[in-house]
Structures are given as structure tokens and as C-alpha cells.
Amino acid sequence: MASVLLLSLTLPLSTWHADAAFVGHSSLFPIPSPRRLRLSRHTAAPLDDAVAAPDISASVAADAAVPTAASFPLIQEYSHVDEDLSAAEDRPPAAERYDWLRAWYPVLLSESADRGHAHAVRVLGSSFCVWHDGNAWRCYVDRCPHRLAPLSEGIVDKYQHTITCAYHGWAFGGPDGKCLDIPQAKNTNVKFATKNKRACAQAVPCQVAQGHVWIWLDISPEGLKASATTPLPIVDELELPSFQSTWNDGRHFMYMRDMPYGAEALLENLLDPAHVPVTHHNSITLQGTKVSRESAGPLDMALASNVSMTDGFVSAVLGGWSRALDSYTVTFRPPCRLEYRTQKGERTNYMICYCVPQEPGRSRLFMRAASSIPQKYDVIPHFVRHMWETYFLNQDMVFPHQQERNILNQMAAVGAASGQSPQEGVPYDRVCFLPSASDVPTRSLRRWLHKFSPPGIIPTYANTYPRLQASSALGSAERDRSLLQDVYESHTKHCPICMGAMRNIRRGKLASLALAFLTSTATFTSALLRRTGVGSIALMSLAALASASSYVGLRWVEGRFIMIDFHHQDNHRDVVEKGAPAKAKKK
Incomplete structure (x- = not known):
């Protein structure tokens, strides 16, 4: 058992990933680097029998009518980078603003x-x-x-x-x-x-x-x-028979994790495709090519719908990574749903994320993947997929955690200097500089919040707190990286799959340690008494070494359920070394 678990971790891996959704593949998500095993996508979990499927024919027909990337209307290109779009719109009266409690x-x-x-x-x-x-x-x-x-x-x-x-x-x-x-x-x-x-x-x-x-x-x-009378914010298309057939094969992907930053920061991070080649440098591949910092470049995105209080907005990826697809959209539906939808021929793929606001500086992420065509799956444990997803999320972790504090502090300072009412808030455009088309989803989200949820934030108290108090409600940024990169408290202890795997790995550690002790003792005794040949002693030595190696490997895997530390400086060292002068390289 121990050797099998260790082998599964040394093989190359793959999994669904929300950030990776932006890079596109023959389906929605790419695979990690060639050193990791390709792993097919999960399908969705079975519906609860007590819940009757709703009549969704009208909404599904509307979803199915998604145009190709080439035909998306460029409702807003954001070509003028200095234009304050959030402030330019008149807000609706308070009675018509989004009610976060009625959701x-x-x-x-x-x-x-x-x-x-x-x-x-x-x-x-x-x-x-x-x-x-x-x-x-x-x-x-x-x-x-x-x-x-x-x-x-x-x-x-x-x-x-x-x-x-x-x-x-x-x-x-x-x-x-x-x-x-x-x-x-x-x-x-x-x-x-x-x-x-x-x-x-x-x-x-x-x-x-x-x-x-x-x-x-x-x-x-x-x-x-x-x-x-309020419908659940589910994806209606997933109720169709083509998707339902993939629910029951037992190979679905569902993931949940508590994040050390607020839902606004989480939504913004997941809506942002441009960070993938940089933040996740050398972590994924696209059609055989490694996605790296050097592949970062222009990514054309545009709004494919109006920004609506109840329906949110739809943004389309029009070029770059999406060229191999018939259509690729990223949708925000209030209060907390993001969906990535790609279509290639008869296959439609979804990654659905729910970013639930818990309290200031805290949110819970739910992720689920689904495909209209059943997939062929490699025999890879589910806990490995969870570990890979956790690793990807940890690559982002430090940025949204500190970013949301910087944004709120800057908004408070700008608002105080300009005499802006704390209850009205400061437009996001006034504190952040967003010059490229890849910023369209981020600007659309902040535009929606500023217009329909003054002062531009999700109320994570029973009553909306003023903008000037929001930054202090978060407290100072966490400087202990081990708390930000924690896995056990944020995911493992809530996940029966990972808890079960960790228990089995601990049993494997004990078995490996016992086997290493017994084989090494037998080897030493045989060599001392000279009762066996050289070949037998060599085999016992190899068995002892294999057992010890298995213990070390399983201990490393166990640590991934507790904390995964990630440093971008170390991950980007290859780029730094590539640009180093010849003399420095020789040293």
C-alpha cells in the first residue's frame, strides 16, 4: 500500500483548476507540466433524490444560443484607460440595490x-x-x-x-x-x-x-x-440529460476550501485570466507547450452582455488561449457564482465556482467541473486531484490576502482626501490602473459592486459597514506564511476524501518504518553471522532502502495535507537565471 501511494505521487499529475480554465485546451482545462501524469476531467456529483429537477427548457435554450467567439458584440472595450466608468453611471435608489440577504x-x-x-x-x-x-x-x-x-x-x-x-x-x-x-x-x-x-x-x-x-x-x-419564489443560482444546463449521464459514473470533481481573504478578492482573482502564465509559471501545459511567464501576452476580452443587478455580466475571451475553441465565456451571477463555459463541437465544458462571503477577510470557495460528454478517466486517487488543486490555490494565496487590504486602505485615503461620502465609496478605477483588455472582467465586477452594492463591497456584517471602517475591520495582513499556506484547517479537516487518505498514509508510514527496521536488522544479522550469501544480503539491503524511501515519500505526502509553502522567487528562478550575464552563470 505504501509503495503504491508513493508511486502515484511520483507519477505526473493533472486536475481541474479554476485559474487554469483561462488557458483553454481541447476542452476547458489544461494539463500540468509533462513531468506529471495526464488526468481526465471529473464529472459532477449526483443530485439529491429529494430535489425535483425544475422545468428549465427556456433558460437552457437561451444558454445553448451562446454565439461563437468571433460573433460576440464588443459592448465595452475599455479602450480609454483613464475613463472612470464606475462613477459615470447613476446608481439606482437604495430600494433597487442588490439585497445580499435575499439570496x-x-x-x-x-x-x-x-x-x-x-x-x-x-x-x-x-x-x-x-x-x-x-x-x-x-x-x-x-x-x-x-x-x-x-x-x-x-x-x-x-x-x-x-x-x-x-x-x-x-x-x-x-x-x-x-x-x-x-x-x-x-x-x-x-x-x-x-x-x-x-x-x-x-x-x-x-x-x-x-x-x-x-x-x-x-x-x-x-x-x-x-x-x-427565488430560484437557486445553479447552472440550468447541467440538468440536461447530456450532463446528467456524467453524474453517476463516480468520477466527479467537487472541491471546497476556506480562503484567508474576502469574497470580492476571491471573485476578482478567479475572474482574472492574465495572471495565469505569471503566477502559475511552469505549472501547466497547453497542447504540449508549457505555460510560463515568458508566454504572458495580450489577451483580448470584452463584455458580451450588459452589467445587470440580477444577472451580473458575461465576458468573452476572444483571442489568445481561446482560439482553439468555438466559444469561451466567463460569467458572474450574483450573489457569488462564477462559471467558465467552453464549447468545441458537440462538447460543452463547465467549471463552476461559488465564492461565499463569510466575514471580513474570509470566504469559502466551492468548485465543480462538468462535461456534456462522458470522459475516459485514468485511475488516479481523488485525493491527488485535491492536492493538486490546493497547490494551485496556494500559488495565489498571498496576493488577494494583502491586495484587498491595500485596495480598501487606498480607497479610504482617496475618499477622505476628496471629501467622498464613506457610504458611497470610491470607484475602483480611481485606485487601480487597468490599461488592458484582459482587465475587462475585473472592471465589470467592481463596476457591478460599486453600482448595486454601495460602497462597492459585499456587506459581511448584518448591516453594511462604511468604507472608511472596512479596512480596519480586516485588520493587518497576516505575515506568518504558514497560516496563509495552511491546508489542514482550510480544507483537509473538512474533506472526508483527504482525511481518509491521510489516515491511510499514516498507516503506510508505520508499515514502511517497521519493514525498514526489520529488513535492516535482518541484513545486519546475516552479514554479521555470514549465514547467507552476498546476493541475499544485497536484496535485503535493497528492501530496507526501499522501505526507508517509502517512509520518507509518504511523510512528504502527509505534509501536503497540512501545509504547502510556495515561494514565487524560487519558482521563477529559471527565468532569472536565463537572463543572467554569462560571467554570473559561470559562477
Whole structure:
């Protein structure tokens, strides 16, 4: 087992990657460097049986009518780099601006989340307890009504279909959070006490679709009515039979990770194709050619739709990496969905990302890949794909974390100097210089935020905080790289696939260590007593060496589940050395 795991890590790898989506291939995503094994794409996870497929014929027909790259209208080319587009538009009145609370957000992966424990999740600065009662997923506000202790620390009983507060034993269940037991109440008072509405947990609307658990934040009477008529922000085309056929082959790709920066920074990073050759230098290949810093160049992008409060916007990649495709679009749908869609002949590929705002400086990323045509898959463990995705994300990690603080601080300074109202905010264009067409998606996102979500940020508190306070709410940037590059707390402990792999690797380490000790002892004893020939001693020595090497390799793999440190200076050393003078190279 240990040697097999070690071998799988020494072979070349590949995986889906959101950033890599920008480079295009015969399908949506490229493969890593030739030193890593090519790995076919995952398909989507099966739908929950309790969720009926909606009638989506109209919306699917609209999606299917995506024009080719050559026919995309250049609604906005952003040719005049000094034009303040965000400030040029009149904002709608407050009543017509985007309501972040009246929206559905994914919080867990429904197929892989542990159903034996309650999960504490945060969205827009509020805490929720999500749990499975044995029949369905439930969501309550993460406060026991008794003494406001966190329900997410409670005990889930799938047989009684309840969650019990671990502080005083109050039990709750059902979609309405009904109180079912109060141990401290006398028998004659239990029935009366549990029927009191104040004894009930605050239930939150909860649904399951396309492999995610979704919750609705506004639990006011008007908000609950709105939840019944507001559709989930899923990709309707994935409900078609051509995509459904790829759900059930067991080779889907779903990924979740907590990020040490806010959803605005995460959205901006994933919408940006231009950083791929530089940030991910030498990490991927495109049709046999390594994508590197030297391949960075002009990338023509343009808006293919208007910027809308409810529908977001669609941007098209018109040249560069997309030339081999019939069409290539990057779409933002509020509140938090990004989708990359490519089409080549009869094949349509998707990478869907949900960037969920948790609190200031924190967000949760969900990623899912799907294809309309079933793929042939190499036998590569899922945890290897997760490790590769984590490695890619760690290459970006330090940039958005510090960038969002720099942007907010600069906006606060510019706003204060110009007398700008903190509640209105400062347009993104006034603090960042965006001269190229590859910046179109970034500018469109910031334009949408500035127009429909003043002061241009996602409200990660119950009430929108002023722009001048936003930068201080984030605190100073984290200087400990190990915390930014952490993998265990941000992904591994939430992922049953990776936790299972790490347990097996630890068992393999013990087995390798024991085998190395036994074989080395046998080798030494045989050589000392001269009871075996030279050939046998050589074989035992090789076995001991192989066992020790397996232990070292498995220990390295185990470390990848805990922390992956990445330094761009080291990754770009080949470019630096290539430009060094001849004398310096000789030294």
C-alpha cells in the first residue's frame, strides 16, 4: 500500500483548476507540466433524490444560443484607460440595490459532508448550524434559544432525527426548529414549555441541489416568502440529460476550501485570466507547450452582455488561449457564482465556482467541473486531484490576502482626501490602473459592486459597514506564511476524501518504518553471522532502502495535507537565471 501511494505521487499529475480554465485546451482545462501524469476531467456529483429537477427548457435554450467567439458584440472595450466608468453611471435608489440577504448561498458539499456531526458555517457575518437529521439537511441559526450556546456543538441523532444542545440537553428537530425536549422542565411543564415559540430554534430555509447544501439568510416573514419564489443560482444546463449521464459514473470533481481573504478578492482573482502564465509559471501545459511567464501576452476580452443587478455580466475571451475553441465565456451571477463555459463541437465544458462571503477577510470557495460528454478517466486517487488543486490555490494565496487590504486602505485615503461620502465609496478605477483588455472582467465586477452594492463591497456584517471602517475591520495582513499556506484547517479537516487518505498514509508510514527496521536488522544479522550469501544480503539491503524511501515519500505526502509553502522567487528562478550575464552563470 505504501509503495503504491508513493508511486502515484511520483507519477505526473493533472486536475481541474479554476485559474487554469483561462488557458483553454481541447476542452476547458489544461494539463500540468509533462513531468506529471495526464488526468481526465471529473464529472459532477449526483443530485439529491429529494430535489425535483425544475422545468428549465427556456433558460437552457437561451444558454445553448451562446454565439461563437468571433460573433460576440464588443459592448465595452475599455479602450480609454483613464475613463472612470464606475462613477459615470447613476446608481439606482437604495430600494433597487442588490439585497445580499435575499439570496441562496452554498455552505456544504451535500455528498461528502459528514452527516454524523453538525457543521458551523458563516455567511455574511452570521453563524448557522447545518446538520443532517437522517432524512434531510436542516439549517438553524447557530444559537440555542435557552442560553444562546452554539448549536453546532450539539449531538446529532439520526434515529430520533434531532439535534441536542450539548450545554443543557435541549433537543430540536424538523424544518421549523421545533423544541422536542427540555430535560430541566418538570414533566407537567415540558409540553407547555416546548410549545412556546421562544423555545424553538430559528430555522433557516435549506435546499439541496447540484451537489451543494443551500441556505437562505433572510428569515423575516417577507424574506421567507421571497425564498419560495427565488430560484437557486445553479447552472440550468447541467440538468440536461447530456450532463446528467456524467453524474453517476463516480468520477466527479467537487472541491471546497476556506480562503484567508474576502469574497470580492476571491471573485476578482478567479475572474482574472492574465495572471495565469505569471503566477502559475511552469505549472501547466497547453497542447504540449508549457505555460510560463515568458508566454504572458495580450489577451483580448470584452463584455458580451450588459452589467445587470440580477444577472451580473458575461465576458468573452476572444483571442489568445481561446482560439482553439468555438466559444469561451466567463460569467458572474450574483450573489457569488462564477462559471467558465467552453464549447468545441458537440462538447460543452463547465467549471463552476461559488465564492461565499463569510466575514471580513474570509470566504469559502466551492468548485465543480462538468462535461456534456462522458470522459475516459485514468485511475488516479481523488485525493491527488485535491492536492493538486490546493497547490494551485496556494500559488495565489498571498496576493488577494494583502491586495484587498491595500485596495480598501487606498480607497479610504482617496475618499477622505476628496471629501467622498464613506457610504458611497470610491470607484475602483480611481485606485487601480487597468490599461488592458484582459482587465475587462475585473472592471465589470467592481463596476457591478460599486453600482448595486454601495460602497462597492459585499456587506459581511448584518448591516453594511462604511468604507472608511472596512479596512480596519480586516485588520493587518497576516505575515506568518504558514497560516496563509495552511491546508489542514482550510480544507483537509473538512474533506472526508483527504482525511481518509491521510489516515491511510499514516498507516503506510508505520508499515514502511517497521519493514525498514526489520529488513535492516535482518541484513545486519546475516552479514554479521555470514549465514547467507552476498546476493541475499544485497536484496535485503535493497528492501530496507526501499522501505526507508517509502517512509520518507509518504511523510512528504502527509505534509501536503497540512501545509504547502510556495515561494514565487524560487519558482521563477529559471527565468532569472536565463537572463543572467554569462560571467554570473559561470559562477
